[in-house]
Amino acid sequence: MRVFxxxxxxxxxxxxxxxxxxxxxxxxNLFGYRLGDLPRALGLSGLYGGLQTFVGNAEDGSLSVLxxxxxxxxxxxxxxxxxxxxxxxxxxxxxxxxxxYITRGTVADEVVEAAEQTPGVLGTSSRxxxxxxxxxxxxxxxxxRRGEDNSAIQSDLRRxxxxxxxxxxxxxSKLNVRLREVDPRQARTRVQ
Amino acid sequence: MAGELLLARAAAQAxxxxxxxYSMGRGRYVEAATYEGSExxxxxxxxxxxVEIHIVARYPLPKxxxxxxxxxxxxxxxxxxxxxxxxxxxDLEVTAT
Numbered sequence: 001m002r003v004f005x006x007x008x009x010x011x012x013x014x015x016x017x018x019x020x021x022x023x024x025x026x027x028x029n030l031f032g033y034r035l036g037d038l039p040r041a042l043g044l045s046g047l048y049g050g051l052q053t054f055v056g057n058a059e060d061g062s063l064s065v066l067x068x069x070x071x072x073x074x075x076x077x078x079x080x081x082x083x084x085x086x087x088x089x090x091x092x093x094x095x096x097x098x099x100x101y102i103t104r105g106t107v108a109d110e111v112v113e114a115a116e117q118t119p120g121v122l123g124t125s126s127r128x129x130x131x132x133x134x135x136x137x138x139x140x141x142x143x144x145r146r147g148e149d150n151s152a153i154q155s156d157l158r159r160x161x162x163x164x165x166x167x168x169x170x171x172x173s174k175l176n177v178r179l180r181e182v183d184p185r186q187a188r189t190r191v192q
Numbered sequence: 193m194a195g196e197l198l199l200a201r202a203a204a205q206a207x208x209x210x211x212x213x214y215s216m217g218r219g220r221y222v223e224a225a226t227y228e229g230s231e232x233x234x235x236x237x238x239x240x241x242x243v244e245i246h247i248v249a250r251y252p253l254p255k256x257x258x259x260x261x262x263x264x265x266x267x268x269x270x271x272x273x274x275x276x277x278x279x280x281x282x283d284l285e286v287t288a289t
Contacts, residue, residue: 092221093280100261102281103220109284169256 005085094128094136096170104128107136107170114164120144120153122184135173136165143182150179199243199271200226200233206267207235207245212253212260217246217282224280242276243268251284 022042026035039045057063063071093101107128115124122143129137140161144153157177165172207213216235217224224246226233237244245264249257261279268277 096261096281097258099265099276099278100258100281101278102257103283105220106281106283167256168253169258 088132091130091132094130094170095132095134097134102170104130104136107138107165110164110168110170111138111140111161114160115140115142115157118142118153118156118160120148121157122182131173133173135171137174137176138165138172139176139178141178141180143180145184146181148181154179196226196238197228197231197233199275200236200238202271203236203238203243203245203268203277204233206271207247207264210260210263210267212250212255213264214248214250214285214287217248217280219246220282238275240275242278243272244278244280246280246282248283248285249281251286253284257281 022038025031026033026038026041029035033041054063054067057067092104094104094107095101105128108126111126111128112124115121115126122145124140124142126141127139129139131137138161140157142153142157144150154177158175161175161177162172204216207216218234219225224235224237224244226236226238235246237246245268247260247264249260253260261281264279265277
């Protein structure tokens with residue numbers, strides 16, 4: 001949302017700047033421009049006409065389908081933006097317990113190290129998300145050769161990752177383990 | 193402000209003297225430091241509410257990370273006064289045993 005907010009504010013300020021320049025030039029009668037000509041220069045008469053038609057149709061309850069769709073879309077987009085803006089940002093650090101935090105990268109390194117010592121695992125990658133409450137959400141993908149006992153490897157992985165993180169004192173709130181069968185020739189480790 | 197720098201320095205010394213701390217962290221996303229004039233204490237951020245101490249822990253760990261953090265908090269508490277102490281573990285440094 002921060003990037004989106006910045007883009008919106010930049011566009012808004014750029015628009016205000018252009019309007020300000022117009023207002024100064026026309027108000028001070030510079031370069032032969034007069035304030036009375038401003039509505040015509042900006043094409044406001046067409047806008048007024050369109051607005052009048054729209055308000056008239058709205059009062060009569062005879063809006064076109066397209067106008068209704070546009071209005072509903074604006075309302076939905078506004079609601080989505082409002083919710084996104086009110087939602088507190090995701091924390092960057094994993095909360096361990098009161099007043100102690102650890103970086104996500106450190107947790108991810110520990111997860112990978114624990115996972116790669118598990119028999120049958122040829123390679124791993126992990127992603128760690130911090131949560132507002134203590135504990136990390138760990139998404140682990142392990143590469144295994146075809147025909148292995150996937151359920152046994154999965155439970156071994158879960159146990160070794162949980163044990164290792166528990167030894168370090170890092171609470172795990174959620175651990176997702178996904179196995180991907182690969183050709184050992186394409187894996188970093190061919191035999192485990 | 194001078195008090196904040198002194199507190200940051202004391203907190204950094206206390207953290208480095210704690211078993212299991214390899215070095216002070218530098219901050220992952222923004223620099224973690226307390227500044228005053230031309231002086232800077234890296235790894236400690238002091239503000240009116242809290243003292244944030246960034247560390248790199250020594251690996252293998254002599255004790256679990258929460259216990260290392262608790263030791264740091266106990267050492268820093270006398271200087272921190274009413275401020276809350278927060279410990280951020282930025283990395284683990286593997287050292288020869």
